[in-house]
Amino acid sequence: MIEIINELFRELLTEYSGGISNTSTKKYQKIKQKIAEALPMDAEHIYATGSxxxxxxxxxxxPQGNQRGQNAPLAVVFLQQDVRPDETAEHALERIGNSFSATCDKFVSGEERGTTFDGILSFVQFDNETELRPLRFIHIPNCNYASKLESLFPGVSVKEIPRQSLISAAPGTSPAIQITLQDSVIHAKNLIADCRTALLRARMRLSDGLLERFITSLLTKRFVVLAGLSGSGKTQLALAFGKWLEEVEGQVEVVAVGADWTSNENIVGYRDALDPGKYRRPTNGSLDLLLRAYKDPSRPYFLILDEMNLSHVERYFSDVLSSLESGHPLALHGADAEIEGVPPRLQLPQNVFIIGTVNVDETTYMFSPKVLDRANVIEFRMTSADLKQFLVAPQPLDLEVLEGMGLAYGPHFVRWAEAGSVGQAENSEANTSAVASALSDIFDLLSINGSEFGYRTALEIAKFVRIQSELLGEDWDLLKALDAQILQRIMPKLHGSERRLRPVLNSLEAYVSKESYTLSQEKIERMQSRLKDGFASFLD
Incomplete structure (x- = not known):
């Protein structure tokens, strides 16, 4: 089929000066007719345009002309693009395809008010070529001609996009989050259940409530730390969740932190001082993932920093952490233009989620309070009962079964994280009052030894509570949400000698016991026990 399309395209180039750049609206008529005959479909149901x-x-x-405000079965798009000097044609197709999706997915999902297509097929003409290459076909799940079209253009990149409904958004709301609140909540409630089912198929074991806390933490803030016993599943959970949402290869990167990391060059690379025209990217793929995510804003990307504290975290991660907090771009080099595809500055993409794993032993470094103050720290623990249950029928994880199972949630996950909400929370005023009261009490208790928290922590705790209430709906428990945040956001900074730490732990233990915050109480009891050695910290 592509050979026939290209014969017609070469006729188009002869007849219309400028080819795709020519403004005529009739030049694609023959190609449109040929596609219509092959599907089969009425040619009037196909809308063709180019850029x-x-x-x-x-x-x-x-959305131009008669198509404005309508739904049509198919749009065919023609693009003229160039291949960069440093990339292959295959890499160019991937880059252009992602850019095409970033612009056009909304016309299939329904986020573009009034103008929708059941599918959009795109072709690209590279500069100095006289032929078209199939680029990407995006379509709704129940598109009745999808399989036929895919057979006509074997190898074309295919993306299935759920159709959404829209309502009027509040003034100033980003179009990216203008989705129906009711549909969003239903979808969000299914997120955790569907993910748990997939993880069970992959033979992953998680303690009760851990998946809920992990997903809510990621939606609350795009930096989460997983701490605990080596081999307890920290890296595997991060990798499994990323693979579950992954739609295209390269959305998940596991980077092993080295003991010799002393600067951000291990994350973002550096400009070659001897050859200023070259940029040395880190071989671990971290910068490449950030650049891919920047060009593909609708999909989630996961940077997993494995054994994050093998080196001093502040030395190599401070710039990224600052960018995450402030929204200021990362400074990569001092040139005025890109160097080998690397811009002078890079805005940390909103669709990048950073997950660090932490082991604590004699080979690792302690986290500073300023790092722990900026993340949800989720502790992994195992009991003898967990181990016995595993040994009854020990089997390794099967992460391959997860790949793409949750990809329909990917764009939603990015939007929810950006919006800081997944829908409409019930009893929000009562919850806000309860959170404020609890945080005020804990603040006073921590002031005993100067361990108080600031506005940022309070704001993000309130955000976690709200998002989790939206995710879990009727199954949500305010006490469990507050318990999780005391454990994950407030307690990680607690460390010190027995003389300094014992008074605050005693006061905090009495409070959490009275309020039935069981997770926090268990952690305090373990820290109290370790204080007998004269010193204790959260990450022990």
């Missing part, structure tokens, strides 16, 4: 160089022009060209 030279600027893919973003499709934002206005797809």
């Amino acid at each position: 030279s160089k600027r893919i973003s022009n499709l934002d206005t060209r797809l």
Whole structure:
């Protein structure tokens, strides 16, 4: 089929000066007719348009003319793009395809008010070539011609996108989060159940409530620390969740932190001082993931820093942490233009989620309070009962079964994290009052030894409580949410000698016991026991 399309395209190039850049609306008629005959479909049900160089022009060209405010079965898009000097044609197709999706997915999902297509098929013409290459086909799940079209263009990149409904959004709301609140809540409530089912198929064992806390923590803030016993599943959970949401290869990168990491060069690379025209990217793939995520904002990307505290975290991670907090771009080099595809500055993409794993032993370094103050710290623990149950029928994890199972949630996950909400929380005023009261009490207790928390921590705890209430709905428990945040956000900073730490632990233990915060109480009891040696910290 592509050979026939290209014969017609070469006729188009002869007849219309400028090819795709020519403004004629009739030039694609023969190609459109041929596709219609092959599907089969009425040619009047196919809308064809194109754009030279600027893919973003499709934002206005797809809803033009008779198509504005309507739904059509199929749009066919023609693009003219170039291959960069440092990339292969395959890499160019991936880059252009991602850019095409970032612009056009909304016309299939329904986020573009009024103008929708059941599917959009795209072709690209590289500069100095006289032929088209199939680029990407995006379509709704129940598209009745999808399989036929895929057979006509074997090898074309295919992306299935759920259709959403829209309601009027509040003034100033980003179009990316203008989704129906009711649909969003239903979808969000299914998220945890569907993920848990998939993890069970992969033979992953998690303690009660851990998955809920992990997912809520990621939606609350895009930096989460997993701490605990070596081999207890920290890295595997991070990898499994990323693979579950992964739609295209390269959305998940596991980076092993080295004991010799002393600067951010191990994360973002550096400009070659001897050859300023070259940029030395880290071989671990961390910068490449950030650049891919920047070009593909609708999908979630996961940077997993394994054994994060093998080196001093502040030395190599402070710039990334600052960018995450402030929103300021990362400074990569001092040139005025890109160097080998690396820009001078890079805004940390909103769709990048950073998960660090931590083991505590004689080979690792302690986290500073300023790092722990900026993350949810989730502790992994195992009991003898857990081990016995595992040994009854020990089997390794099967992460391959997870790949792409949850990809429909990917764009939603990015939007929910950006919006800080997944829908409409019930009893929000009562919850806000309860959170404020609990945090005020704990603040006073921690002031005994100067361990109080600031506005940022209080704000993010309130955000966690709200998001988890939206995720779990009727199954949500305010006490469990507050318990999780005392454990994950407030207690990780507690460390010191017995003389300094014992008074605050005694006061905090009495409070959490009275309020029935069981997770926090168990952790305090373990820290109290370790204080007999004269010193204790959360990450022991």
